[in-house]
Amino acid sequence: MSSRERILGRVRRALADVPDDARPYEETIVRGYLREHGQRSAARTVDLLAENLADYRAIVHRCADGQLPELLARLLTAHGSRSVVVPPGLPSRWLGAVDAPLVQDLAASTAAELDEVDSVVTGCAVAVAETGTIVLDGSPDQGRRRITLVPDHHVCVVRVPDQVVSSVPRALERLDPKRPLTWISGPSATSDIELDRVEGVHGPRTLEVVLLGGS
């Protein structure tokens, strides 16, 4: 007998005493919880996102559409970035004012090569206000997961208010499970030393979020 059959057989015997529960999933799972916490205007939701991002040590900037190239150039210069990796579908206009060399992420690029790059600039799939989270789904303006992981400085552009949802349930509704997803809430951190949060371990130690558009 294969282990597959053995385990499935054990599960069925283990449940032999339980009265047959033919109720469908929909009836059993009562979702008495809220879809989102509190009622807010779209602008107020963006404010909450900014607050919660900052609370976990992400650096938040706001800018109107036309000012983005200038802002990104300034952030990269301020960080001292000598090179910037760019996802294949990032609007080319965004980095139009950047002086540092732009590195394309090629399929053949190794992790070690990526480790030489200082910064990465991406878009995002959705941002969650209640938790201060940005979610990447590997779309062309975000690129492969590794490019937002190995460089030490990540600048993520969120289009507000369109890409912002209030809550975790609202975010999952918008996401496609078939895509590789990364949920990011602040820079890399650890609670492993005396259960106290310290920022900066393996992922980017500086996370800057640009809220693009809106007021």
Place this chain on the structure above:
Amino acid sequence: MSGTFVGMPAFPEAAREAVGDETLRGNLRHATHTIRDKRARAVAELDDWAALREAGKRIKDHTLRHLDRYLVQVEEAVTAAGGTVHWAADADEANEIVARLVKETGESEVVKVKSMATQEIALNEALQAQGIRAYETDLAELIVQLGKDRPSHILVPAIHRNRGEIRDIFRSEMSEWGRPAPEDLTDTPAELAEAARLHLREKFLRAKVGISGANFVVAETGTLVVVESEGNGRMCLTLPETLISVVGIEKIVPRWQDLEVFLQTLPRSSTAERMNPYTSMWTGTGGGRNGEGDGPRTFHLVLLDNGRTDTLADEVGRQALRCIRCSACLNVCPVYERAGGHAYGSVYPGPIGAILSPQLRGTESEIDASLPYASSLCGACYEVCPVAIDIPEVLVHLRERVVQGGPAVRNGNRVVLKPAGGHAAERAAMRAAQWAFTHPGALRTGQRLASRTRRLHPRTLPGPGRAWSGSRDLPAVPAEPFRDWWQRTRGGRDGAK
């Protein structure tokens, strides 16, 4: 200290040693109290916490009730997404599967994401025996591995170490494993984190095989979820060419939407954050093969039983399988705070360990038979549990099993457990009580006798009872038995006293 839990003494002996260690007690008190208050604040932010907890409980119960169906669904979905599914009935089989898969890649080292399942099956030791070196990459796991130590907490396995001890371990041991710690390393947490970053980076960049567990597996989509903080998980899940995930069969949730419950309750319960810094979700080789080379090209899922189906067979104990390994119960437990994690003799310490280990491993060994007693039954663990596991209820149930024996399932077979030795006095006392309560005449005579002789009663117990009464007052016997008082006064209704 050795790196294994085999041959551990019973909980009271191990705990006595731990309680005498003032550094350990100080470290634990500091860490658990820090997180306790923060957790309470994070939970208080959500006014629907009770409803989220109830939904989480129901999702897990429903999954366990139909586990056979959902296991098959996971297999189909993961296979359809380009992954390969393996089934492991016990630890040895899981270790063999993983070792074989690593060898097939031609590699002799792997990087690991923190995982309770691989701790439970002692995968690192099994791989080492086959000539494969496993590098732990979670900061706390690294501290434990470098210190040739054992984990003592589910979330923070090195919780028993303070910053000074961590610095000493890094200074003396890092060079054995790779890049040494900086000469002038101090004990500030930021510097310690930086030292770990530098030490592990070369390993991440060259790794060809990653090994992980998973917090959740979604049956309908085949999606795996890993929740972490440092980014070591992302490194291991995305940079290697081959990814092997070892996952307990109870980690399944039926639907994608179910994650909306646990992604709210898990971070707040474990690290007391609104959301942990990084959560990775992947479906088969969805990124690696079909996408643009995003992540591993080969993905293996090893579904692990190792005592879980035996636990599922116990109608009271099966609720322990709802556990999402948040460790909130450890952080509030007065026994854990004083005895520390090592005394529990398992990778699962604290209240959840006290009900999980004796079910996964059986109650035959001295340590497992003693674990259901490693509690004051105060119930704080049940209060904080985000999936409402009634830990005190299971503890009492397991105590009964230890003392009385009875039917259970071990390795898939129905067995009848013998009563454990060492509880003869307890059993005799219970039998005497049973006899007295079923013979009202004898009970009445005995109670009257006890009341009349009350001035002669000792204040402490003699013999083996001395230890118990050494720190407690014996209950005073009243001047008149309750039933006599009731008959005489009709419950005080006549105004009589």
